[in-house]
Amino acid sequence: MNNLEQLLQKPISELSSAELEQVMTHKREQERQKEAKERADYEDEKEVFINDLAGAFREQAEKLKAIKSMAIGKGMELNRRIYEINGKEMKEGQKTFTIKNKKDNVKVVIDTQERFEFTEEAQVHISAIKDIFKEKFEQRNKGFYSLLDSILMRNSNGDYDAKLLTKARLQVRKIGDEALITEFDKLQDCMRVVGSSTYLRVYERDENKKWRDISLNFSSI
Structure with a gap:
């Protein structure tokens, strides 16, 4: 048993000032090491959480981009075909159209809007x-x-x-x-058209037969 271990076992009342200071220094070092370990564990856990969550978000974002691209392309194709079936020409510059399922309880709205900037x-x-x-x-x-x-x-x-x-x-x-x-x-x-954005929205009828947006907004989930 070394000197420090002996001091730690002695009653405080029996310690000299120098011995008490030695014990207190040891206690402070133990607390410092404990705090350092807890902080390191926290930082490690935080890094894993943030990086894993960011990775999950990126993965889902890529999936949503692919779904949007596929859905808009297919939706535009279906919209064009219904004009062809009816022997009509699509109106040039058509910006919004809606397609529904047979049960009339789900609909898809594709909306193209111009983006503006001001000089x-x-x-x-x-x-x-x-x-x-x-x-x-x-x-x-x-x-x-x-x-x-x-x-x-x-x-x-x-x-x-x-x-x-x-x-x-x-x-x-x-x-x-x-x-x-x-x-x-x-x-x-002063307004200038600088491009356009195409939006995809899917709706379903609720129990009251009213259209309800199927939102992919994270805050609405």
């Missing part, structure tokens, strides 16, 4: 629209202006949103303000 000039017209709204409505009806300013024309970041503004363009014409209409028209001219 840097758009901000100039957004600022002008903001100023016109303020001048036209703030003093006349502050409650209405606050609603318009804080909700109707702003995106999730709290900024005036070019897409939301362009959607309101037709309604703005009913206001009859030529300066406002001009700025909305100029904002519309």
